[in-house]
Amino acid sequence: MTKPLNSEVPTSLVSRKAKVRMNIIMLVVLGFYLFSSFMTQSSITRFDSAFFINVWEMVVQLFPPNWGYTGVVWEKLLETIKMALIATTIAGILCIPFCLLAANNIVQNKVLYNATKMFLNIMRTIPELILAVVFVGLFGIGVFAGILALIIFSLGILAKLISETIEAIDMNPLEAIRASGGNTLQVIWYAVVPQVLPQFVSFTLYVFEINVRASVVLGFVGAGGIGLILRQQMSFLSYQNVSTIIVITFVVVVIIDYISNKLRGRLV
Amino acid sequence: MNTQVPPKTNRKPMIIVRNIGIGIGLIALYVWAFATIEIPWARIFSEKTIANFDRVIPKLFSPDFTFAEKVLDYMMETLFIAFTGSFMAAILAVPFGFFAASNINRNPFLNTMGKWILNADRTFPEILLALIFVVAIGPGAFAGVLAIAIHSIGMLGKLYSEVIESIDMHVVEAMEANGANKIQIFFYGIMPQVIPEFMSYAIYRFEIDVRASTILGIIGAGGIGTLLVISSRNRNWDEVGMILLVIIIFVSIIDYISTAIRKRIV
Numbered sequence: 001m002t003k004p005l006n007s008e009v010p011t012s013l014v015s016r017k018a019k020v021r022m023n024i025i026m027l028v029v030l031g032f033y034l035f036s037s038f039m040t041q042s043s044i045t046r047f048d049s050a051f052f053i054n055v056w057e058m059v060v061q062l063f064p065p066n067w068g069y070t071g072v073v074w075e076k077l078l079e080t081i082k083m084a085l086i087a088t089t090i091a092g093i094l095c096i097p098f099c100l101l102a103a104n105n106i107v108q109n110k111v112l113y114n115a116t117k118m119f120l121n122i123m124r125t126i127p128e129l130i131l132a133v134v135f136v137g138l139f140g141i142g143v144f145a146g147i148l149a150l151i152i153f154s155l156g157i158l159a160k161l162i163s164e165t166i167e168a169i170d171m172n173p174l175e176a177i178r179a180s181g182g183n184t185l186q187v188i189w190y191a192v193v194p195q196v197l198p199q200f201v202s203f204t205l206y207v208f209e210i211n212v213r214a215s216v217v218l219g220f221v222g223a224g225g226i227g228l229i230l231r232q233q234m235s236f237l238s239y240q241n242v243s244t245i246i247v248i249t250f251v252v253v254v255i256i257d258y259i260s261n262k263l264r265g266r267l268v
Numbered sequence: 269m270n271t272q273v274p275p276k277t278n279r280k281p282m283i284i285v286r287n288i289g290i291g292i293g294l295i296a297l298y299v300w301a302f303a304t305i306e307i308p309w310a311r312i313f314s315e316k317t318i319a320n321f322d323r324v325i326p327k328l329f330s331p332d333f334t335f336a337e338k339v340l341d342y343m344m345e346t347l348f349i350a351f352t353g354s355f356m357a358a359i360l361a362v363p364f365g366f367f368a369a370s371n372i373n374r375n376p377f378l379n380t381m382g383k384w385i386l387n388a389d390r391t392f393p394e395i396l397l398a399l400i401f402v403v404a405i406g407p408g409a410f411a412g413v414l415a416i417a418i419h420s421i422g423m424l425g426k427l428y429s430e431v432i433e434s435i436d437m438h439v440v441e442a443m444e445a446n447g448a449n450k451i452q453i454f455f456y457g458i459m460p461q462v463i464p465e466f467m468s469y470a471i472y473r474f475e476i477d478v479r480a481s482t483i484l485g486i487i488g489a490g491g492i493g494t495l496l497v498i499s500s501r502n503r504n505w506d507e508v509g510m511i512l513l514v515i516i517i518f519v520s521i522i523d524y525i526s527t528a529i530r531k532r533i534v
Contacts, residue, residue, distance in 0.1 A: 029355075032351065033351065035348075036349075036351045036352045037413075039344075039345065039409075040345070040348045040349055040409035040410060040413050040490065041408065041409060041410050042410045042413040042414070051405060054404045054405050055400075055401075058403055059400075079305070079306075081301075082300075082301040082304065083305070085298075086302065089298070121520065122516055122520075125479070125516045126512065126515065126516065127479050127480070127483045127515075129395075129483040129486060129493075130482065130483060130493075130496060130512070130515070133486075133496060133500050133508075134324075134328070134500070134508065134512075136500075137320070137324060137508075138317065138320050138321065138324055139312050140311060140312070142306075142308060142311075143305060143307060144308075213391070214393075216396075217393055217395045217483075220395070220486060220487065221497075230396075230399075234399060234403070250388075250391060250392065253391050254387075254388075254391055257391065
């Protein structure tokens with residue numbers, strides 16, 4: 001009997017080294033999970049009968065929703081939508097200089113470009129609710145603080161998304177306009193704007209969606225909108241009113257998301 | 269030389285009417301929003317606000333570093349909440365993802381239902397979930413973990429299902445033709461194709477969850493938000509400055525690491 005020429009049949013497609021590395025990574029991730037679930041006291045033993053009974057009791061109290069409360073909810077919900085609309089519009093206008101400054105094919109100055117990018121990154125890292133806390137401290141309780149928080153938050157997202165779109169545009173029209181003597185403003189207006197306008201509108205709509213959802217909770221810290229009555233009814237323990245708020249908000253948010261998605265689908 | 273401008277394309281009158289209609293609608297919407305929003309301008313531009321600015325802004329930008337240790341403690345708790353929640357969601361979202369993928373779950377009714385469940389879950393803000401859990405099981409990090417986990421399943425399940433829908437089904441067919449059973453198809457045909465992207469999305473979700481879990485403490489579900497509420501109520505703006513600084517640094521570092529890892533995976 002002759003031995004096969006190549007007696008070493010690979011047992012696996014993956015090399016031994018890669019396997020060892022994968023296993024070590026898995027163990028580290030799992031270990032960190034066990035540690036963090038220990039620190040947050042969220043072990044599986046907490047899902048006992050008492051847990052489910054508590055959650056179930058809470059859920060039972062939410063039903064049936066108190067439809068008599070709809071009027072109040074409606075008013076605050078409209079305020080929430082107005083806040084999101086105003087904030088998105090202002091952010092959309094304010095973001096124009098930022099997104100031009102954060103696009104490396106428009107701004108040749110490296111320092112300016114990086115500084116703008118960093119500024120926008122910092123804006124995006126601060127959650128809008130925390131911004132709202134700070135603005136409520138500055139301007140007092142009310143929608144104004146909420147609108148400011150939403151503006152700053154959406155400015156970061158919008159400017160990032162749009163500057164990326166600008167970086168991906170066709171540069172030939174820009175060169176052509178420059179070659180025929182157009183100044184920077186003309187280049188931006190006739191070559192950049194037509195190319196990014198559909199995306200600009202689409203992203204603004206997307207940010208509007210995000211803002212509607214975000215503004216639902218701004219009232220928790222006193223920054224206006226539906227969160228205010230939500231927190232109020234929560235602390236009065238009137239859970240049937242709470243469920244009215246949740247149901248109506250939920251339906252309206254879904255409808256807004258749906259419309260905005262349809263519009264965006266037609267734009268781009 | 270012919271210098272004539274090319275003729276403008278004639279637009280259909282219907283489209284012109286429609287565009288004017290949209291324009292009027294938009295203007296009406298904005299007039300309504302700006303006219304009916306109640307902003308107490310008199311209070312906002314009062315001397316009190318200016319005094320507030322003088323008191324708050326300088327302190328906000330001179331963070332209290334003696335407070336740093338406590339902030340770091342709470343920030344670690346925030347990270348633990350985010351990690352535990354995302355990990356749970358990353359595992360639990362797998363069955364949901366398969367349930368909502370149209371090439372695996374062939375029953376159109378069940379498939380649409382799966383998609384709807386995930387959509388509904390995503391629209392529900394995590395802070396509302398946290399509120400419900402805080403009421404049901406008491407304040408603490410566990411309520412935050414559950415809120416993060418349940419909310420994350422919505423987005424991860426949707427992304428997972430999209431990954432599953434884009435896999436190469438020929439592999440599955442070939443295995444079926446060879447007589448492989450369902451479990452074998454799952455482990456050798458489907459999983460190797462989707463695992464890298466699943467992991468990439470899970471890490472991305474962790475990134476989002478870190479940001480989300482910083483606010484959970486505002487309603488008592490653990491993490492750095494707890495500290496923020498206390499400091500801002502006591503008007504210790506130098507402490508708020510420190511908290512903001514720590515959040516910005518941590519979130520930036522995690523975003524950076526997560527982006528680097530995700531680039532290597534996919």
